[in-house]
Amino acid sequence: MPLLSTKSKGESLKKHRQQIEVPLDCSAHELTKSCPRSYPTTTDEEDPDSNLNATCPEYFRWIHEDLRPWAYTGITLDMVERAKATANFRLVVLNGTAYVEQYQKAFQTRDVFTLWGILQLLRKYPGKLPDLDLMFDCVDWPVIKSIDYGGPNATTPPPLFRYCKDNETLDIVFPDWSFWGWPEIRVKSWVPLLNDLMEGNQRMGWDEREPHAYWKGNPEVAETRQDLLKCNVSDQQDWGARVFAQDWKKESKAGYKTSNLADQCVHRFKIYVEGSAWSVSEKYILACDSVTLLVQPRYFDFFTRSLKPLQHYWPIKPNDKCRSIKHAVDWGNTHQQEAKAMGKAASEFIKEDLKIDYVYDYMFHLLNEYGKLLRYKPTVPKNAVELCSESMACPAKGLNKDYMMESLVKGPSVTSPCTMPPPYDPASLRNLLSEQENSIKQVDEWEKKFWENQKV
Template identity: 55%
Template structure:
């Protein structure tokens, strides 16, 4: 066999000689020889293309095998938690992306335990303040329930944590935490600070925080769906709101401030209802009572969040504490009129007044709302810019990937504070996606199927930024107060001018 024939034979093409014409055969051989040469030189066939390489060093990509929810009898027979999900985290990319600034608050929320650490005794003392205890050991999740929570908050919170473990499988550390899924604050600063404080506070996770409390802020259950009121998981809801906002241009929307909700959960909401349109006066607001019992009976026809973007301005007011409605209101690209909140969730501390929203004081809120609408209708470009900035913050920085990354970094930093090795509590039971989702029906099951993480991430979480310096936090608080007072001054000047006009008309 000749030298060329030997090469062809090694390349596996010698037998093609008899099947091809001489010209075609020569072309094929030339191509193979060139490819072999480029392979030896490690040169890509098409410059700039990351896909078409003939190289011995080309990295073999891991196949992303999807593992959907499997509730068949065969899958669950004999065990409620099938072992068919990957248990090793093998990202194909390295992390070069820094997390959004609101991740910096993680350090602040855990600051109370930086010096003492977290002991088993603290966990035991905090059990009376929690609805459940959640322990992760070796990637398995165990839950011990203490109280019956409101609706399905605890179920979807646990579901969210299970999705985190599926997204970053094998990466979430062992930990032991307490969770309160109600509204009121549980761990108050006044009980654990000062000369009379004798013990360190127990760490309790909760959906919101305040300046008076030490609760650790965690993303709320609605990111995976709120079945009782037919609010879909966050990705679907956000997409629907975005499409709803695009139906009507800002300048074509109703030139009033809109709010719809249950006013009976808090006194300040009942106070807000006094600002509604009457036969005698118009405060430039349109307020609607959301009757959830009636909405449920009617199939939630008039309760879709994506259908509530037809006003230029939307009002955010807290409920019993903070309200999950905040993210939905900001996402609409209408200028958000935020009645001064007393509570915050995990992302809202990075919102800036007059950049992402318009601040409204709690006292004399009717007058403040009327002025805000008047100002916006006379400064339409600036009002639109504030609305779009708030919406952009939600659309770009509050993605589900960032929600999961926040959860990961919060739990990872929390685990570093533990002074003991987490173990399964005697009364705890193991949970997994199958044990939580398979018994569910209707919307509960539907939302879990929509929000399930089917395969591990191919990239690691974003990089956690450093904590805020105390001076930066003080400056931020001072700046927010300064801008709120500036708005109050504008409002006062406007009110005085209106009164002067009334006096002038009375003289005429």
């Protein structure tokens, strides 16, 4: 297989290498019904002028924590196979080739676009990932409970990948499918969508926005969302919230005309509240330049553990939402510079620390560290099929195909993944969690005084 660049080392030192583009070979796939073998299997040495030592964002440090249950035992075949109980699919990567054994179809196209994202990772960094064998569960709720694997005689937990977890579970968090598109509700893949959101921010400055807190979503999936509806404005009370129930069936018939995320950055405050578990909406809300009013969550995904209260968001009490929102909106409208800075810090975090290159780098480092823990040589499962970008995108139709093509990695990266930050030591992790807790307590104190003053 030829290298990606034919330039000499001396020439490389003089100028940046150009990324080569390797288009999908649908004609070969159609002819042979098999995956083409023309894609590079390795990359040339790095561009010496590129910033090879860029350190990954802070949230990458949680990779070490998520894999800690297997740090000393490693991961055996038995452990992986015990994770099959709820898995939607098993993914094996051997010498850079992906194989998938499907167990049960996921809701909508979660599994399709998750697998598509992994295939794009293999296109971005060919030859860099170790052999892998993993189980993936596309359902919202984490299932590997810590309590089941504690004590002196406990077994090691099965490693199971999914989109979120909480403090009582050991599931391994992985970027969700929507980074590559969510065709069922017409949410584009991350690069064009993030561009749309940033353009939407430019259309209306924070000062010009509605001085209220906005939320729109499906309240049927969770009691906490139904509770939020009580905070809507009424003849008797204005809590500063404007909340709307999203009827997806009605929206579908209307062509999703009122669901464009980039058109929803018109309020100074936006509310995030969990659904049945965590919600993919969090990144879209944080990207809006608005102050994110974050109803204190139970679940977290791969990047949200680095969000800091009063820097990236304003915490809202889950059991006293309306009064908490009222206080937050009042604070923001009377402390506009601080509120504006908080909204900007969140959108900058999303734009810079959650750009698609870092999403891929997170996947790379997580899978790389996971692969190091395997104590056996993976083999192709009996019922697995080979998967490649051609086998997914070439026969795809409609929005599925559109989103795959717009999120297709054009060719191998000319730079390495960012450099993994070190794990947290116990003291620094305690300090981090303590700082977050203290910020939330500070808001509680302010809120208490606010309501006491209302009575005077």
